[in-house]
Amino acid sequence: MAHGDQNQAHHGHHITPIATYAKILGLLVILTILTVAVARPVSGFDAGILNAGIAFLIASVKAAMVLAIFMGLKYDKKIHLAIFISAVFFLIVMFTFSVLDIYTRIHVESTL
């Protein structure tokens, strides 16, 4: 049986110090405030077509911190990181093809 894999996972389990959790929590709160601050209705900040991109970037950084520290991916086996990255890859595939349609559609229909 391959039960050995399970045993391996239980050994060497990384224990993250409370202080690290607190720092990450602080960063998450700061980034949340930043997300609100760069929102056009709140601050009047307007980066045009990049508005959504900036929001996605901040959200992605937050998600990466949660995954790496709170969910322990940073200290886990690399196969789990690969699984996560594959999920991100398919998300990128979905966005890329959808955006390909939307932007080429706008271009074709534009009378400018």
Next chain:
Amino acid sequence: MATAQVVSEKNYLNESKGLWSWLTTLDHKRIGLLYMVAVLTFFLLGGLFAMLLRVELFAPGKTIMDASQYNQVMTLHGTIMVFMVIIPGIPAFLGNFILPLHIGAKDVAFPRINLLSWYCLITGASIAFFSLFKNGVDTGWTFYTPYSIQTSNGTTFVVLGAFVMGFSSILTGLNFIVTIHTLRAPGMSFWRLPLFVWALYSTAVIQVLATPILAITLLLIAAERLLGIGIFDPKLGGDPVLFEHFFWFYSHPAVYIMILPAMGVVSELITAFSHKTIFGYKAIAMSSIGIAAVSFFVWGHHLFVAGQSEVAGIVFSFITMLVGVPTAIKTFNWIATLYKGSIQFQSPMLFALGFLFLFTIGGVTGIILATIGVDVHFHDTYFVVAHFHYVMVGGTLMAIMGGIYYWFPKIFGRMYNEFWARVTFVLIFVGFNVTFYPQFVLGSMGMPRRYYDYLPEYTSLNRISSVGAWTIGTGFLIALFVIIHGLLKGKKAEMNPWGAKTLEWTTSSPPPHENFINEPIVTAGPYEYR
């Protein structure tokens, strides 16, 4: 493949008794049977609605229902068959039962999550049924916007039901991936896995990666309806075509959730009843992974005439053609396996051969529809209806039937009536072609789908199609009696009535609670015939 096990009178069926023991069971075999009961019940209901649709279409104009009722019955048929029958059919029922036996494990990796998956399916189905019946939802199973965000309130609950059923699919997929990675018997390397396991593995990857997208998309519909957030509603600056992108990003790979396990079953049947080592084992295994991977890049062929850009359409058309490559690899390898095999035409084999015939037609017509210029003509006609029924029914349901008959002796420890099983094959196979082949012709003549009425010149082909549908219905009803008769009166099954080589046939029929009395040790591949 491994040494035969000692036969035990104690088995998973008589290990504990009473309804409560079934509803709280953690045994993958019993959970598989819970899925079987649920899926067969849903199938009877979905089939009944199909029969009603064909009665309505027997003649032009109103026959037994008006246009609105027709749309509701069509929605019931589609939603039930897709979300409650074909998606959970093979992975959750046959997969749950056979996978641990196939790899020499005592159970799946997470038995409690396995039971939770079943309850998710039942809960989601109950929510969806409640709304479908009470509110008469008529969006079709695709919930296209903007109609789905404007029509009756019931849509929110149907969408919620599909959302909950999605969790069943995700949890089952996750369970299977972990089970295959961690619970294989000693000696069971990946290249010794039965091809059904490879197919379930590929399916599980799609379930885990794609189903969350559907869940979020359906939640967005609910949010759109309840909060008016304007993602899909053009009035609020949204894009209805974006919904189709999100929906088909899941739903096209979902076609492979339906068909990949069916291909796995067919691989088992063809090698077992040819009594010959399968041809191109690695090619078939890798083509399952290939199909799963390519399936994520082709969804845009559903949007050729929905307003999608020409550039995107051309890209999707090209990539869609690529699916034909791994699919053809499988088909050619199956045919090569049959070559010079000692073929036995038992009912499971008949269904496997039926699959080959029907799925090939479904696949080739898929290539036709993937060609943009042709699709502009065929889109939303009966040609499409015929195509996807040849894939889903001609493919998946034929494989389910073959799989049920093949593993019936193992699951229940009894044999079914072979003569009547063959009769069911003849009725289903002939009835299927009589139903759906005329629909290719109707579609190429321009008859649109999803209407309760049609022009008089379509009448004769519609009548032939309806007669075919009732023939299929008769075939499935007889199959149900064959199963019930086998359960009650079938003669006791041997450990390995087919002379097959995979691990499940080395344990007693039905298997004991933990599958094997002694842990099997695998020393060779799964199909060591000759």
